[in-house]
Amino acid sequence: MSQELIDAITEMREEDVVAITNQLLDEGVAPTDILMACKQAMDVIGKRFEEGDAFIPELILAGEMMTSVTDILKPRMAEESTSDKLGKIVIGTVQGDIHDIAKDIVAFMLDLNGFDVTDLGVDVPPEKFVETVQDTGATIVGLSGFLTLAFDPMKDTVAAFKAAGLDDVKIMIGGGQIDENIRQYTGADAYGRDAMAAVDLAKSWV
Amino acid sequence: MFVQPENWSKLSATEKREARFASWMSTEGRPFASPDAESEYKLRAQRIKDVIDLKKPDRVPITPFVGGYFAKFGGITPYDVMYDYEKYTVAWHKFNEEFKPDFLVFSGAFNPGKVFDILGYQVYRWPGGSLSKNVDFQCLEVEYMLADEYDDFIADPESFYMRTYMPRAFSALQGFGMLPTFFASMELPMAPALMIPAGLPPVQQSLKAFMEAGLAALEYAEASGKADGYLQATYGMPALPGGFTKAPFDYIGDTIRGTRGIMLDMFRQPAKVIAAVERLVPIATKLGVQTATMNNNPFVFIPLHKGADGFMSDADFRKFYWPTYKAVLEGLIAEGLVPWNLVEGGYNSRLAVIAEDHPPAGASYWNFDQTDMTAAKKYFGDWAAIAGNVPSSLLHTGTPEDVATYVKGLIDTAGKDGGYALATGAVLDHTTAENLHAMFTTGKEYGVY
Known part of the structure; x- marks a missing residue:
């Protein structure tokens, strides 16, 4: 059945x-x-x-x-225990970018694969990402951006984590125009082409 | 405005295309500041025509689709571009005078904020509207047509747009929803039934806003025409492309149902999706013909979105996307026009699908973004002009040497034996001036045949 x-x-x-x-x-x-x-x-x-x-x-x-x-x-069902989760992830579309479709799919796939996902929505400023990681104790961050205008906000967000002393937090980026060049440019730990790549990356980091 | 000759209906598609090109390429009646500018205009127009004709031009034409980068280069904000035409003009001139591309490929970033303010446009957010002044405009994907409204749309798309879509898409046009059918004007005793709603306050307010927006749009058109006219007259840069339309699936998927909406519809009500895109074929074709004819330009801009790799299977592409898109391409080509496809994202798995059933040869232009250009040349090279593929990430983060190497590679492969134009893959929003110079200079030097 x-x-x-x-x-x-x-x-x-x-x-x-x-x-x-x-x-x-x-x-x-x-x-x-x-x-x-x-x-x-x-x-x-x-x-x-x-x-x-x-x-x-x-x-x-x-x-x-x-x-x-x-x-x-x-x-x-009884409330699901968060201790069963593989790890905590904070995800969002970076400042200035209001696209959410791909980010929503990634958040959904991460959630489904056992991660505790905090989705900050779109147009998220760097400090909001940092605060949320500090509040939740998340160890992984996912930055989404559909347009080329996301390159600099992604870089700024990665820098904000470094400035806050959160060097251990793993940061992945993804979006239509994101590739290895942009990963290097932003200083992110990895980039993924799609939702399954995000799941694989997250699993390799916990 | 392109004026059709009297024997238009008797001409073949090729003859029509030649007539449109001849009119666009003619310098008669076009003001030029110098004989040099006039001969440059002819030379550049011929250069792109050779590419469309799948011949070797004198050198690879340079046709980047300039987005917001010119504003950054000119030191103005995306807000300035949409609200201050004088600043826009100065920046647009500065960019084109500095980089000297072959054509004025219109900047999608230049749009009239005032028009959208008057109308209360809901489908997009823009700098100075509800976005910061430093951010480019972006689409807000909402279901502007609901899942159960396909039948209304299919029965009469124009009426659906006017009475249902417009009030949702423009807050100042709520009154359009109250407009009666114009068939009410059939006889004297019935005609008042048509006019009574036009007197109601919401309709009056909407019509006033509509007229006001019209005047603001004219101001914008005048500013745009003047800015481009100066560059054309001084440097002989022809403007491209002339008209615009979209693939029927993208019409519905982008700003009518939204990505999520149309993708669920593909499972839940596939027959309705297909009926709707079929219904749009003549409308999309007519829009392309009218706008290109108005601008006396053989090219019709078509930005492609939801048919890209990953957005659906090849089987669904064949079922939902390609048949009606192809019908629009063929309709435009039959009218002597050249579809200028901006193929955003990757089209790697679509190349073979399109090639096995392609539109007429020597009549279309495909600006690829993340598509493998060797494969594009293989599948399209003998029937269509290809362009593009300089990556936005490379222009943003690479060195001038990296860019030059990449461009040379493109010219060697995609540009082999002609039929290729050098362009960015995506709309050019972010780059460094050094990298863009490297791209253009390499094209101008290494791209000579």
Whole structure:
């Protein structure tokens, strides 16, 4: 039965996902087991994405399906313990840039892969990133920027972490025009081309 | 304005294109400050025409799509560009006089803030509007058409735009939502039914704002025409491109449904998405024809967004994106126009898809961003002009030597045997002056055939 749920998710059958989830609950399957099935399905989609067999539309729809399932499961589940998380990450789109679509996908994939993600939204000033890391004790920061105008704010944000003495915090950057040149320019620890790259980087840092 | 000859409908697409080029390249009636400027104009226009014709020009033309960089070079802010036409003009002249590209590839950064203020534009945020004066304008992706409104859009896109989209996209145009159908004017006793809503305060306010914005747009057009006119007359730089339109999928995906909206629709209501993009083909084609004709320019600018690598599978590209985009390309080409595609992001997996079913040869221009140019040459070289690919990251962070090496590589591969123009991959917002000089100088020296 859980396999049916996994198949429905990986085959993008959105309506079936909701129906099967309800059916599993009616049959007495534990919400945590259902979540585990979702996680397995998302691993499949993530892998397809990495291999170029799934694309942004699939990730967006998968996000919608995961939201539907968690909305159904939430009332039946105890508060999730944060100690089970792999690590804490602060993410946001840098100052001056208001794009959020790619950043949202990255935040979603990190969350799904077991990270405790604090999403600061868009147009985030460097000091806000620093404060949030100090408050949450996060060890990883993700800076997003769609336009070339993000290059300098990214550099400023990395510098702000250094200035605050947070040299141990790992910083990754990503966005449409980001490559190794820009990683060097900003002083970030790494850059990623897509959401799965962000997950791989984060996992390698905890 | 390009005036069609009387026998227009009898001409072939190639004859129409030749007629449009002849009109654009003619220096008759164009003021020039010197005979040198006039001959430069002809030389440069011929240079890009040779590229479109897939021939070897005298040298690689230099056609960067200049975004906000000219403002930085001129020491003014993105706010100044949108609000102070005098400052804009000084900076735009300074940039073009310093770097001397072959063409005035219009700056997408130059837009009238005043027009957007009057209309209360919601779809974008801009410097001095709700963004800081130092930040370039950006799109705010919201669902300006809701998921259940496809049928209304498909039934009558113009009406949907006027009565539903405009009030959402422009806060000052709320009254447009109250406009009745103009068919009400069919007979004398019915005509008042049309006019009564026009008297209501919200409609009156909206029409006033619309007229005021129109006057502000004219001021902007005049400033723009004067700024470019001076450069054209003094240095013989032709303006490019002339008209504009978009791929139907991008119309819906960018500013009607938004990325998220259209991507969910691809799963939830694929038939509606396809019907909507099909409905847009004649509209998108007509927009390109009208704007290019008005500007007496054979080129139609088409910025490409949601069909890039990663945005969808090749199968979905074939299903949702390419058929209607191709129909627009063919429609423009049939009217003698040259689509000027700004291919943002990567198009690596699309090259083969397009090449196997490509539009007519010698009639289109593709400015690539992060696409492998060796592959682009391989798939497109025998039927389309290609351009671009100098990376924005390299221009921002590399050395002049790095840039020169990269440009030489492009000229050797993409520029082999002609059919190539040297341009930035993305819109040019950030670079150093040294790097940009390195790019242009290398093009001018190493790019001689």
